[in-house]
Amino acid sequence: MDHKTTLIQHINAPADKVWAVISDIPGSAATLSGVDSIQMLTEGPYADGTRWKETRTMMGRAETVEMWVSQSEPPSENRGGSTTVKALQGGADYTSRFALTERDGGTDLTLTFGAEVLKPSRLSKVMMAVLGPIGMRITRKALARDLAEIAAKAESL
Template sequence: MTSHSISLSRHIAASVEQVWKVVTDIPRAADTLSGVTRVEMFTEPPYGVGTRWRETRTMFGKQATEEMWVTAVNPPRSTVVEAESAGTHYTTSFTIEPEGQGSTLTLIFAGEMVSDSRWKKLLWKAFGKIGVRASSKAMTTDLADIAAAAEKQAEPDRFSD
């Protein structure tokens, strides 16, 4: 197997537009996402195809920095972010759907080995499941953080008549 993927969803008590605003506010990601410690923007707003940044995250107790870029945008419903690192191509899709009084955010994270190295392929097979578990945990935390930020934005709307 040379690829792994994870799909997680969460209901958020906020509108599609409020969730979109949080998901696409890359310059503030380090304030919103507890796993992100730093963001360095390479492009200026607005968010769109071609938006590029470097994100530093804590994984396995260590800091990891990856360059990321936006490859698809369908505001305010979906976006795709990609990255490459150590012979692996990563794709993260965000989809936001209205649901009841709020919305559902679905993240699909996929990693595909693009290296021809037999050693890297063996490591991928041996440690890929550990990476999937760690990525799943990080994605679950990201979903909770995005929900908290979007719901905080939505609070004034709940009290207005």
């Protein structure tokens, strides 16, 4: 059983500036109001295999999740670029995919977020059917705020 949502934010900045913001994991706590702190687990530039712990507060509760880059293609002259970030937490597999497409002198940033429950029990299936849509609405609102804050930061560079 999985849940998925896609959001698009047009940003009045070129793809390389948008990429600079989304790939700045150490700086994301300063950019994103929903992120309390970042602890880097690997060194070096943003690339496949980059790992960190991210602490966010959602619904009044702080939670720390280990995240990693599973795919990274920085933008170039011929293409917009994309990256996929993964996390495993509480029996669920989370995937966030960011795709950058240049349009109208700026960049469309498309975020596709998915959550898949691994080995769901009958009870978890029932709970996801009942609470899943509420959780996804809360998640979608938080992701929309993240995209707006990414846009503001990229447009200020």
